[in-house]
Amino acid sequence: MPSATMLPITDVSACCTNVTRETISAENAELLARSLKALADPARLRLISIVAASEGAEACVCDLTEPLGLSQPTVSHHLKVLVDAGYLEREKRGTWAYYRLTPGSLDAVSSLLATV
Amino acid sequence: MPSATMLPITDVSACCTNVTRETISAENAELLARSLKALADPARLRLISIVAASEGAEACVCDLTEPLGLSQPTVSHHLKVLVDAGYLEREKRGTWAYYRLTPGSLDAVSSLLATV
């Protein structure tokens, strides 16, 4: 459940300005740090990468468990973190849950860091 | 001390390709995650922002302790993390230590995340 303490990255980019352009406020630093924390894990980076490279740019949990070498609960946990942060979208179809990259989410955080 | 476990971000960008362009390897995911972890802290984001906005684009520790509201050892710790990750450069002049943004470091990590 996304809450005030875990705004999706697209919202963060809407309220925050670039890090080096002007001095970031303590509140915005907190928000951006939360979004970056969601990315700052090798398993989650690989999840994003695998989902983006999958057929139809979407993947279900069963496709993700084996290449990561992690248990199913752990993969589900990481996926939840990425969904809450706004990087992934979840769609349930039948028994399966399909995850897809949220368009523009990575570009949003990327543009907050770029200096040019 | 930067080691094999903490490559500067500029080196990471030299060896890694974009996250969504092709499937990232486990090793590169580990490297990129370490670089992102160094950024994923509100105090460190504010440090980078303040240094970038400072007169001459550099600042000493004494200028950074007060606006952050953190103790001097804590600020020194965060600065060390950022230097080891390659985001900041340290130059000692007399009794003071001046920190400056490493050119291109934020753009490097930014370009690894951007999808366009």
Added chain:
DNA sequence: GGCTGAGATTGACAGCGGTCGATGTTTCGA
């Protein structure tokens, strides 16, 4: 030489976060 101030390092503590086994929930098919 001895003092002072800037900053780094150390040690300790508390809270966070990644991991997994066990279990719960939901959907589909027989």
Added chain:
DNA sequence: TCGAAACATCGACCGCTGTCAATCTCAGCC
């Protein structure tokens, strides 16, 4: 209706990390 499969949630463990007080190092100055 019952069983199986996919996925989420829970509870617990443990290593990592942010924090500060205390201490150490070093440069400048009397």
